[in-house]
Amino acid sequence: MALPLLLLLLLLELGLYASCFVCGIVTAATITIVQGNFGGRCMLYGLVNYNVTAGLIGIESPSSPSLCYFVSAISVTVAVVCFSVTLYWLYTFYIDGEMRRDHMWMNMMIVVSGVFLFFLLITGCVVKIGRDSLCNSVIQKVPNITSCEEAQTRKWVSPIRGGRFYNSLYKAETAVWVNLFLWLIIGGLVIIQRRQGSGSNVIVGGPAGGLFGDAGVRAEETEPFLNQPPRPQSLTRRTMALPLLLLELGLYASSFFCGMVTAASITIVQGNFGGRCMLYGLVNYNVKAGLIGIESPSSPSLCYFVTTISVMVVVVCFPVTLYWLYTLCMCGEITRGRMRMNLMIAVSGVFLFFLLITGCVVKIGRDSLCNSVIQSVPNITSCEEAQTRKWVSPIRGGRFYIGLHDAGTAVWVNFFLWLIILLLVIVQRLEDSGSKVIRGGHRRRRGRRRLPRNAETEPFFNQPARPQ
The missing domain is CATH 1.20.1170 (Hemolysin E; Chain: A;)
Incomplete structure (x- = not known):
């Protein structure tokens, strides 16, 4: 069949x-x-x-x-x-x-x-x-x-x-x-x-039992290299670790979408203003024509920095999410060593640092632009009202505040998501360290009768015992 x-x-x-x-x-x-x-x-x-x-x-x-x-x-x-x-x-x-x-x-x-x-x-x-x-x-x-x-x-x-x-x-x-x-x-x-x-x-x-129609090949010889069966683990440890890993997987997927929202929102707003970055920008108002114009934009590298950090988060989260989904579907569970956890702790720390800077840049830059709009344009009390006014062609300012607000919200949500990811990885790292110490304690003792091997005391290299 x-x-x-x-x-x-x-x-x-x-x-x-x-x-x-x-x-x-x-x-x-x-x-x-x-x-x-x-x-x-x-x-x-x-x-x-x-x-x-x-x-x-x-x-x-x-x-x-x-x-x-x-x-x-x-x-x-x-x-x-x-x-x-x-x-x-x-x-x-x-x-x-x-x-x-x-x-x-x-x-x-x-x-x-x-x-x-x-x-x-x-x-x-x-x-x-x-x-x-x-x-x-x-x-x-x-x-x-x-x-x-x-x-x-x-x-x-x-x-x-x-x-x-x-x-x-x-x-x-x-x-x-x-x-x-x-x-x-x-x-x-x-x-x-x-x-x-x-x-x-x-x-x-x-x-x-045969790979390409060869009946003489044993099943052990055709075992896939990338899909080795996982090592036996204690039931308590697997029960506690798997929900944490699944929660971490959901956080990676959410961080991917937040990065996409930030990069897309900043790029769209920059395109609507003719490729000029309006974070920390200044505007003016033509009283006779009743049009809002740009007095001095900020450096385009400021928007490129925000977009680059968001794209970097997306590029990291997408393959990690894809890898965990593939491992979960192929092996039925998610396992990883200390080296990967240490690497994710370092990556989380770097992303938290840059996302904090990015969030402050977007928040303060948006507030600076809104202050200039409120001071320059008469008869408005908020930045949202300026979206309904006419702008000098070819500027399209119909949704500039909403776009910047969405970008800022996505950055801060992304920051807190990576903070939770960091805490989850640290918890799993400490839990793994505790089990390693317990497992390794039996092998360091000398002069005592060797304990029988089981799932917790199995050596890393499962070598067969010498003939006696």
Whole structure:
């Protein structure tokens, strides 16, 4: 029964790889076509203007071309990997008559799935937010339209061809999200096959006990290198440690999302102000036009520092969460040594230090900007009210305070999450130190009768006793 099931899972996975290839090609092609229709300029997060006399829509300020290149590069990478894997499986199926793979291949595909899920999530957010930002600019600047689709029927300044820009960007976004969920299913399928292979030591073909159809190979010789059975531990220690590790896993996942929120919020606010960092910035007010403008922004490196620290936290939390989930699914429990706990204590201390600085920078910088807004703009008593006022074009200050508030809240939540992580690791480290001392005490005593070995006094290197 296991053989047909694994074969069906592999065939389903093959179909998913082919679908991911098509989605990657669609995303890269549509983004490139839109960029070509706008004269090679990337319009994600772009701004437009409207010539009332000629009745034409033009480009006020495009975004950096590297943004579209990033989306295309991720999509092309996914397409190349999926095409290669699909071709390999088809070749293996028609040449050998079956599809089989070892544990190392499945471990590699699990890692690839995790990496692609991470970058596809970022790509989907970039396309979604960038398209919405462009559509908001179109609706605000072009009169007598209520949706971005209506702008496709208007005339654009030559040589721009904006006839299908919204449909193309919508297709690109849909293809990215479909690609994300397909890779999520692929990761689940590979984990299921990895579990099946761990139990029988045979993936496809051959009798049980042989790796590639060799009946003379013993099961001990086919034991996977990366999935060794855990050492016996005392029931009390496992019962106490596992909930702490699961709680720590949830904290890593929460810290990942907080880092994403901080980096995205700061980047969006900086983009809305034309790439200028407004933490500790100053504004002015044009009384005649009734518009709020920028008097002096702060250094862009300040926002880059906040974004970099948040991205570093995300980059650390994502693989750690993925590793713990993989270990829990493969081994049924989570175990780690003192070296990893010491490393996590050091990482937690470093992150707490930088997150504290980042939280203070965002909090004080936001308050400084709000004080300048309240003092410069008449008839307002809070920074939220300035979001309803008009700003000098091309500034979009409609949600600047909410964005900075979300970023500051995410930083402080992230700080307290890492504080709890540090305390949990210290508790587990102390608990592990106590058990090590008890276990090692019997081996240091000399001149006494040797105690019988059990789960608590088993030596680290389980060497067989000498013949007597």
